[in-house]
Amino acid sequence: MDEPRTILHVDMDAFYASIEQRDDPSLRGKPVIVGGDGERGVVCAASYEARRFGVHSALASVIAKRRCPHAHFLPVRMSHYVAVSREIFAILRDFTPLCEPLSIDEAFLDVTGSLRLFGGGRAIAEAIRARIKEELDLTASVGVASSKYVAKVASDHDKPDGLVLVPFGEEAAFLAPLPIEVFWGVGPVTAQTLRRLGIEKVDDIQRADPALLEARLGNLADHLGRLARGQDPRPVQPGRRRKSMGSEVTLGEDCADRDALAGHLARQASTVAFGLRSEGLRGRTVVLKIRRPDRGLVTRSETLEHPTDDEVVIVRTAKRLLAEKLPMPAGGVRLIGLQVSGLDPADGQLGLFGASPETEKRRATLKGADAVRRRFGERMIQPASALGHGRRTEASPQAAARAEARGRVKPRPPGGRDEGQSGTSRTNERGRS
Ligand SMILES: [Mg+2]
Known part of the structure; x- marks a missing residue:
């Protein structure tokens, strides 16, 4: 067998x-149900307090209300959850690409x-x-x-707020006492078949005669046999990544003032760099984009020697493009945008490969700034050059998501919620969340 992996x-x-x-x-410690509360609404998620009353995701809201009449029923704020999710994945990618x-x-x-960098699997799990x-x-x-399979069973083993480590070599012993429902791909029908064969626990599969299992279960026998021993060779496959990240603004009126335009670029660089860091990416090419009053598009780009996620580098490059490469269109600029492309995962292990102390210091500063920004909103931290240029009207999805994420630190408007997407079955959360 190959070197043991840590997943x-x-x-x-x-x-x-x-x-x-x-x-x-005020909702802490109380039963909370997120989902549609209409006649045909469905529960998308239930707090653990609500689960005690038999409320779970995919349950009809009508039944959920009957089971837990005092639950707080809230609409689904999907884009807010997506923004939070992005922050979680940014943390995860700090540990591995x-x-x-x-x-x-x-x-x-x-x-x-x-x-070697972060300590053992337990230390990494604790740090995350x-x-x-x-x-x-x-x-x-x-x-x-x-393996993926055993890690997944383990995360569910001590939920919520749990950490379960299954040492290499002890997978079969860990799985043995668990009910057969923990098997991937075993639905209620298969479970019934297995129970009829006297198989209730993983242990029963581990001890069963393979020939008998195969006679009764066909191909599934081999699959279950492997899972029962904790064997799952599938690799972790990072998803496909975005190719660029950008921010742009349509100006209130056409603008030919290079200083004002540079101010927009500074703000956009800050937004884009924050987005890159949040997704664990760095980019190599900085693209300046403008639209003329006649809506014609002009772009100028520069490819950097080293990929970056630092607004200082991005804005410096963009301003140079603005000052040196861009003839000011007659009548000024209608829209200005900044994009970073040529993206690659930022290596979570930076610092191992001889980064200078200055670089490390800069990274620590950015990290601190990002944490503040996540908590209090993006306007708290801006490069000085971005101040005093009026209202932000950036329309990038990142900016919008963060604008919404900011809402979480604000008090709720009385009697209402700040976003009204109603919950329906289309945003069902997985069964065990
Ligand atoms: Mg979950």
Whole structure:
């Protein structure tokens, strides 16, 4: 067998409901149901307090209300949850670029290559849980094991707020006492078949006669046999990544003032750099984009020697393009935008490869600034040159998502919620969240 891998399965606890309880402390410790509350509404997520009453995701809201009449029923704020999810994945990718999202609140991480840097699997799991708690005030459950399958079972084993490590070689013993429902791909029908064969626990599969199993279960027997021994060779596959990140603004009136335009670029550089860092990316090419009053598009780009996620580098490059490469159109500029492309995962292990102390210091500064920005909103931290240029009208999705994420530190408007997307079955959370 190959070198043992160390794989983490990170799973947020009652994700949507926990975000709502975090955002409105008066809901903490109370049953919270996120979902549609109309006649045909469906529960998307339930807090653990509500689960005690038999409320779970995908349950009809009408039934949920009957089971737990005193629950707080809240609409789904999907784009807010997506923004929080992005911050969680930014934390995860600080530990390894080998991060495979399974859903909005769940991921596999292969940290085999990060063990020496961050300590063992348990240390990494603890560090991830601590950062999620500290920076986002949310809890995650983590399973650590030598395969995806066992890590996933482990993360669920001590939920919520759990950390379960299954040492290499002890996978079969860990799985043995668990009911057969923990098998991937075993639905109620297969479970019934297995029970009829006297198979109730993983242990029963481990001890069963393989020939008998195959006679009764066909191909499934081999699959279950492997899983029962904790064998799952599938690699962690990082998802496809975005190719560029940008921010642009259509100006209130056409503008030919290079200083004013440079101010917009500074703000956009800050937004884009924050977005890059949040997604664990760096880019190599800075693109300045403008639209003339006749709507014609002009772009100028420069490719950097080293990929960056630092607004200082990005804005310096963009301003140079503005000053030196861009003839000012007659009548000025209607829209100005900044984009960084040629993106690659930022190596979470920076500093190992001889980064200068200045670089490390700069990174620490940016990290601190990002944490403040995540907590209090992006306007708290801006380069000096971005101040005093009027209202932001950036329309990038990143900016919009963050604008919404900012809402969480503001008090709720009385009697209402700041976003009204109603919950329906189309945003169902997974069964166990
Ligand atoms: Mg979850």
